[in-house]
Amino acid sequence: MRSVIRGIGSYLPARILTNEELAKTVDTSDEWIQQRVGIKERHIAAEGEFTSDLGVAAARAALDNAGLAIADIDLIVVATTTPDYTFPSAATLIQMKLGMHHGFAFDIQAVCSGFVYAVTTADTYIKAGLANRVLVIGAETFSRLLDWTDRTTCVLFGDGAGAVIMERAELADGEPERGVLSSALRSDGRHWDKLYVDGGPSTTGTTGVVHMQGPEVFRHAVGKITDVVYQSLEQAGYSVDDLDWFVPHQANKRIIDGAGAKLGLPPEKVVTTVDLHANTSAASVPLALSVAVADGRIKPGDLVMLEAMGGGFTWGAALIRW
Structure with a gap:
């Protein structure tokens, strides 16, 4: 039995913040940023656009890619450091916004490692027989944790979300590994x-x-x-x-x-x-x-x-x- 990737999707906020724009507000330059970290631009969530909204957009893209509906999902695991609220979890808000009224949902907080932790967690739940299909999301509005006067950190981060759908699959003898x-x-x-x-x-x-x-x-x-x-x-x-x-x-x-x-x-x-x-x-x-x-x-x-x-x-x- 394996947890296979059935679908994948992503979402980036519309607003793009370039290095040149940052250089107008902090002591930096496009050349300095690209040489030090290789970043040219980042996306910034709009006012009133929350982590759960980014996660919902990525989730819908993954569902479309997989040819599935939210009714087909048993569990939602969201990796995030920037939930909408201290509680409830971003996962339950995404569950609500997607119209899912069954199964269960929770967040994982491991900062940048969160998605890898979430994939491993979903794989464990599937292998334990607790879920057949899991929507795994990494979503952040990290720009809201930044000091925009600190050039050592504000140039590094941006907002976005990505999602995969992991599905239980029984592989027959001789079937290709997945x-x-x-x-x-x-x-x-x-x-x-x-x-x-x-x-x-x-x-x-x-x-x-x-x-x-x-x-x-x-x-x-x-x-x-x-x-x-x-x-x-x-x-x-x-x-x-x-x-x-x-x-x-x-x-x-x-x-x-x-x-x-x-x-x-x-x-x-x-x-x-x-x-x-x-x-x-x-x-x-x-x-x-x-x-x-x-x-x-x-x-x-x-x-x-x-x-x-x-x-x-x-x-x-x-x-x-x-």
Whole structure:
């Protein structure tokens, strides 16, 4: 039995904020941003456009892609750091907005690793017989956690959402391999203050803004990323050479390039979309995945590695036969 990907979809807000526009309000430049992180632009949610709205749009695109209706879904898992409210969860709001009155829904908070955590969670629920079809969404309005006067953070992030539908499939003997093959999840709270938001209901009673020790995050990122990739490959009995595509968290092009180089992957096997939507936290992996599926790079039968690392620190990888 496998959890296979039945459909995929994404959504980006209409407003595009370019590097040139940012340079008018903070001490930065298009050249500096592109050289440091490889970002050209990011999308910003409109006033009154919430994380649940982005998630709903991505979910509808995934349902259309799969040829399914919301009645066919048993569970909604939403990875987000920026829910509409402290509670209820973004997942239950998305459930309501999609007109789903059955099953169950909940959020996962693992920051940028959230989508990989959510895929692994959905796979576990399917294998346990608790759901047959799961709508997995990564959705963020990360722009609302930014200090727009801090050039070290405000240039890095954007808003967006991506979704996949995971479905239980019984594979007959001799049938080609499909679905989620393995995953590896990790966290280490000792590093919490290297990337965090300085607010919360139990501390300040406010939302807070993002703070990041950029060099420290970079120093940890490449090693942690490659460790879980190797672990996931080993669990499934594969090597890096077997991979068709590496779909990493879209945080920083230098980190993406560094991880690809350490793994020995040629650049043409690495999906990079950070230039077009910046770091959208839990939404970045499904957004990149959606682009590569839509343009025909990722095809049925391809071996695809998803990977992400986020505040906490959290990090993880999931290996999928498309």
